[in-house]
Amino acid sequence: MKISFKKNDLVNAINIASKAVASKTTMPILECILIEADEDGVSFTANDMELGINTRIKASDCNIIEGGKTAVEARLFFDIIRKISSDDSSEIVLSKKDSIIEISCDNSLFKIQERDADQFPVLDLISDEKYISISQFTLRELIKDTIFSISSNDSNKMMTGELFEVKGDNLKVVSLDGHRISIRNTSLRDSYESVSVIIPGKTLNEIQKIIPGDADKDVTICFSQNSVLFRFDDTVMISRLIDGEFFRIDNMIRPDFDTRVVINKKELLDSIERSTILVRESDKRPLIFNIEDSSLELRMSTVIGSMDDRLLMRKEGKDLMIGFNPRFLMDALRAIDDEEVSLYMTNAKSPLIIRDEKDSYVYLILPVNFNAYSY
Amino acid sequence: MKISFKKNDLVNAINIASKAVASKTTMPILECILIEADEDGVSFTANDMELGINTRIKASDCNIIEGGKTAVEARLFFDIIRKISSDDSSEIVLSKKDSIIEISCDNSLFKIQERDADQFPVLDLISDEKYISISQFTLRELIKDTIFSISSNDSNKMMTGELFEVKGDNLKVVSLDGHRISIRNTSLRDSYESVSVIIPGKTLNEIQKIIPGDADKDVTICFSQNSVLFRFDDTVMISRLIDGEFFRIDNMIRPDFDTRVVINKKELLDSIERSTILVRESDKRPLIFNIEDSSLELRMSTVIGSMDDRLLMRKEGKDLMIGFNPRFLMDALRAIDDEEVSLYMTNAKSPLIIRDEKDSYVYLILPVNFNAYSY
Numbered sequence: 001m002k003i004s005f006k007k008n009d010l011v012n013a014i015n016i017a018s019k020a021v022a023s024k025t026t027m028p029i030l031e032c033i034l035i036e037a038d039e040d041g042v043s044f045t046a047n048d049m050e051l052g053i054n055t056r057i058k059a060s061d062c063n064i065i066e067g068g069k070t071a072v073e074a075r076l077f078f079d080i081i082r083k084i085s086s087d088d089s090s091e092i093v094l095s096k097k098d099s100i101i102e103i104s105c106d107n108s109l110f111k112i113q114e115r116d117a118d119q120f121p122v123l124d125l126i127s128d129e130k131y132i133s134i135s136q137f138t139l140r141e142l143i144k145d146t147i148f149s150i151s152s153n154d155s156n157k158m159m160t161g162e163l164f165e166v167k168g169d170n171l172k173v174v175s176l177d178g179h180r181i182s183i184r185n186t187s188l189r190d191s192y193e194s195v196s197v198i199i200p201g202k203t204l205n206e207i208q209k210i211i212p213g214d215a216d217k218d219v220t221i222c223f224s225q226n227s228v229l230f231r232f233d234d235t236v237m238i239s240r241l242i243d244g245e246f247f248r249i250d251n252m253i254r255p256d257f258d259t260r261v262v263i264n265k266k267e268l269l270d271s272i273e274r275s276t277i278l279v280r281e282s283d284k285r286p287l288i289f290n291i292e293d294s295s296l297e298l299r300m301s302t303v304i305g306s307m308d309d310r311l312l313m314r315k316e317g318k319d320l321m322i323g324f325n326p327r328f329l330m331d332a333l334r335a336i337d338d339e340e341v342s343l344y345m346t347n348a349k350s351p352l353i354i355r356d357e358k359d360s361y362v363y364l365i366l367p368v369n370f371n372a373y374s375y
Numbered sequence: 376m377k378i379s380f381k382k383n384d385l386v387n388a389i390n391i392a393s394k395a396v397a398s399k400t401t402m403p404i405l406e407c408i409l410i411e412a413d414e415d416g417v418s419f420t421a422n423d424m425e426l427g428i429n430t431r432i433k434a435s436d437c438n439i440i441e442g443g444k445t446a447v448e449a450r451l452f453f454d455i456i457r458k459i460s461s462d463d464s465s466e467i468v469l470s471k472k473d474s475i476i477e478i479s480c481d482n483s484l485f486k487i488q489e490r491d492a493d494q495f496p497v498l499d500l501i502s503d504e505k506y507i508s509i510s511q512f513t514l515r516e517l518i519k520d521t522i523f524s525i526s527s528n529d530s531n532k533m534m535t536g537e538l539f540e541v542k543g544d545n546l547k548v549v550s551l552d553g554h555r556i557s558i559r560n561t562s563l564r565d566s567y568e569s570v571s572v573i574i575p576g577k578t579l580n581e582i583q584k585i586i587p588g589d590a591d592k593d594v595t596i597c598f599s600q601n602s603v604l605f606r607f608d609d610t611v612m613i614s615r616l617i618d619g620e621f622f623r624i625d626n627m628i629r630p631d632f633d634t635r636v637v638i639n640k641k642e643l644l645d646s647i648e649r650s651t652i653l654v655r656e657s658d659k660r661p662l663i664f665n666i667e668d669s670s671l672e673l674r675m676s677t678v679i680g681s682m683d684d685r686l687l688m689r690k691e692g693k694d695l696m697i698g699f700n701p702r703f704l705m706d707a708l709r710a711i712d713d714e715e716v717s718l719y720m721t722n723a724k725s726p727l728i729i730r731d732e733k734d735s736y737v738y739l740i741l742p743v744n745f746n747a748y749s750y
Contacts, residue, residue: 076679079652086645108649112680270461274483277454304451305487 001068002095003037007081007105008088009057013044014078016055016235019206021074022048029119032071035094036117037064045123046074051203052123053210055235070096071115077103080110123238126224132166132192136232137215142173142184143208145335145361149328150201151177161242162204164221164228166195174249175201180328181249182335183362195223198246203228203239210235253353253362257344259320261291263313265341268296269333271309272326275300278307279326286323286368291315291345300326322348323370332363376443377470378412382456382480383463384432388419389453391430391610394581396449397423404494407446410469411492412439420498421449426578427498428585430610445471446490452478455485498613501599507541507567511607512590517548517559518583520710520736524703525576526552536617537579539596539603541570549624550576555703556624557710558737570598573621578603578614585610628728628737632719634695636666638688640716643671644708646684647701650675653682654701661698661743666690666720675701697723698745707738 014033022030025048034045041059046052084092084105092105096114103110143162151159156178163174169191173184207230211219219232230237275287278300290297291313298309322345332354333341344353348367355362389408397405400423409420416434421427459467459480467480471489478485518537526534531553538549544566548559582605586594594607605612650662653675665672666688673684697720707729708716719728723742730737 076652080649083645083649083652086641107685108646109683110649110653110680111683266461270458271483274455274458274485277451277458278485305485308484308486310482 001035001037001070002065002093003042004063004065004091004093005042005057006061006088007085007090007092009061010081010092010094011088013042013055013057014074014081016210017044017046017053018074018078019210020046020048020051020053020237029071029115029121031073031075032115032120033074033077034069034071034117034120036069037067039064039067045120047121047123049121050200050240051206052238053206053235054123054237058234066095068096069117070101071117071120072101072112073115076112080112084108084110123236124227125236125238126222126227126229129222129224130193130195131220131222132171132188132195133190133218133220134171134186134188135215136211136217136219137213138186139219139221140208140211140213142171142186143204146173146175146182146184147201147204147208148175148331148335149177149180149182150175157242158198158244158246161198161200163246164195164197164199165246166192168192168194174246176247176249179325179366180332181252181362181364182332183249183253183359183364185359185361196246197223197228198242198244199228200239200242203237207237210237252351253364257346257353258318259291259345260316261296261313261343261345262315262340263296263311263343265333265336265338267311268341269330271298271311272329272333274309275307276326276330278302278304280304284325286370287326287329288321288323288370291320291322293319320345320348322352323368324352324365325368328365332365335363336361376410376412376445377440377468378417379438379440379466379468380417380432381436381463382460382465382467384436385456385467385469386453386463388417388430388432389449389456391585392419392421392428393449393453394585395421395423395426395428395612404446404490405496406448406450407490407495408449408452409444409446409492409495411444412442414439414442420495422496422498424496425575425615426581427613428581428610429498429612433609441470443471444492445476446492446495447476447487448490451487455487459483459485498611499602500611500613501597501602501604504597504599505568505570506595506597507546507563507570508565508593508595509546509561509563510590511586511592511594512588513561514594514596515583515586515588517546517561518579521548521550521557521559522576522579522583523550523706523710524552524555524557525550532617533573533619533621536573536575538621539570539572539574540621541567543567543569549621551622551624554700554741555707556627556737556739557707558624558628558734558739560734560736571621572598572603573617573619574603575614575617578612582612585612627726628739632721632728633693634666634720635691636671636688636718636720637690637715638671638686638718640708640711640713642686643716644705646673646686647704647708649684650682651701651705653677653679655679659700661745662701662704663696663698663745666695666697668694695720695723697727698743699727699740700743703740707740710738711736 036043042057045054095102099114101114165172169188175182222229285302288299296311296313300307352365411418417432420429470477474489476489540547544563597604660677663674671686671688675682727740
């Protein structure tokens with residue numbers, strides 16, 4: 001095997017593939033990247049058994065002097081490629097002699113041991129039964145604006161992933177962790193067959209990192225019984241799905257309310273962020289919203305001190321005093337781009353819902369009990 | 376007490392003073408900032424008993440409605456000041472009622488408990504016996520370019536500080552850790568009385584962070600028997616000195632050599648950095664310089680793999696093979712701004728010296744033993 005690449009192309013390819021390299025594993029081969037060169041180009045594959053990525057450099061973008069395949073320890077290989085030259089347009093030559101991999105560039109030569117490529121687990125590429133197309137930019141935004149409310153606790157597997165539900169030309173993405181629900185709806189350019197799957201949070205986190213995010217380039221997402229495949233540019237990413245039926249959330253998101261507050265998003269977010277200065281790990285106190293007439297009063301009181309902010313707002317319906325975990329409010333508000341947001345509430349025991357008119361976003365947050373007399 | 380400030384001024388002052396706030400202490404008052412307001416302005420003081428900082432906001436830059444003094448928990452106070460408004464030009468009002476500190480800005484009000492200002496240890500400002508003046512920029516550079524070779528190990532206290540030696544119009548700064556010595560010489564604008572003191576590394580690290588670094592503004596450094604005082608802008612920083620006489624290093628820095636190498640600094644540094652990819656904590660192998668004719672060969676060989684780089688250079692004197700800890704070379708080369716550097720060596724057991732002709736910098740690095748047969 002002997003191939004010469006532009007440094008930049010090689011760095012990009014390994015950067016993408018390395019997202020599926022296992023970090024803690026009892027199988028050392030999963031810490032490797034499989035490199036295969038034939039007349040079509042060079043392919044780079046990583047697979048941690050949950051998530052697999054394959055990306056290619058086309059034959060026209062490199063010089064394949066001799067085909068072949070090998071496996072190399074991913075982190076070490078990546079470090080060498082990045083540092084072997086400070087010039088991104090340098091030519092890097094990768095070759096194999098016996099079982100030694102040589103990486104050379106300008107006047108620098110590295111030699112490392114190859115790993116056994118035949119041990120590398122084959123990526124199980126599914127057939128493209130059902131699929132949708134969506135812009136790279138939109139997919140990345142959908143994930144970013146919902147991923148924060150998945151649960152990191154494995155005790156309920158379903159909460160560690162997100163629902164992707166296709167109905168006609170609508171894609172709905174939902175995550176929830178028992179304290180809150182995040183929903184995003186987006187219109188697709190075409191209508192598709194209905195799909196409802198739960199994609200692991202880890203997969204979504206990784207794809208969010210490697211999608212270039214161009215608004216005018218697409219990702220094709222293919223669904224099969226047990227797995228989902230993302231195809232974009234020269235890359236394919238495949239992941240297992242989480243088994244089971246997702247939580248029924250439709251009757252939790254109710255359209256009726258007793259209090260509606262319309263308020264400047266940035267002012268509200270700044271004030272909530274300030275309140276957390278007074279919160280220490282050991283002393284989690286709720287943030288109180290006191291909604292009266294035309295002002296929203298935010299109060300936080302802990303052993304450290306107290307905060308009392310007053311924000312202007314527009315109100316419909318009843319006055320209300322209600323308490324929240326400030327971090328949940330911050331996560332939702334940070335995901336919203338609108339200048340003004342509408343908060344819908346019923347009473348101090350019922351969830352707060354932040355939504356826009358088209359339901360392009362719906363964030364539900366459960367309130368926290370508090371002792372009204374101490375405020 | 377009641378004072379109103381521009382947010383920006385208050386943030387700057389607390390940022391400076393907080394560098395002397397104790398982080399781990401059994402005396403809670405040392406975690407505080409002392410705030411004193413009188414007709415001249417407002418002063419902010421912190422003191423961890425090794426290092427003290429006092430900085431002022433002049434009366435003309437704030438509005439002192441009522442004088443007084445208080446102590447507040449530094450970290451909490453700083454967090455509140457930074458987040459109470461997103462606008463740096465906002466007015467922040469600080470006031471004290473009974474023992475409650477109120478901090479208000481726009482529609483936000485924080486209340487925190489004051490601490491007992493009378494417990495705060497007084498800063499012991501020395502009289503200005505001997506002193507020098509130096510530009511803020513030069514002092515910051517001198518520290519940055521030598522601080523990396525102080526020792527973090529307290530077993531030899533002297534190695535945890537730096538020698539500051541004034542002779543006539545020359546200031547010499549020296550640090551050493553048993554494996555290497557870093558020396559910087561700089562010309563002062565005037566001649567001063569001779570001084571030789573050892574300033575703790577922690578002090579130098581902190582002053583480096585808070586000096587604005589203007590080339591056209593000065594720092595006055597005053598020396599007394601046991602302490603050193605830095606005065607710049609509206610700030611005074613005072614620190615204890617390390618007792619004792621510094622190591623005699625003059626006869627270690629010898630002018631004779633058997634091999635001199637002149638080489639491009641960036642190429643050399645890049646190559647040394649690359650070699651460390653192959654070094655793991657558990658397996659510290661030396662970097663070998665093989666100096667032959669017109670090329671410097673750099674070799675690193677570990678359990679992970681091998682590197683072999685060849686750099687062009689100009690040589691005077693004998694060929695030589697010599698081994699180093701690559702990190703020590705990297706630290707020294709990163710501190711040098713020159714495009715080309717000169718390396719002076721004698722044999723594989725004697726130190727390498729990197730110096731320029733004026734001795735504005737001198738870096739000495741001890742070599743490491745290696746088994747020539749394995750290379």
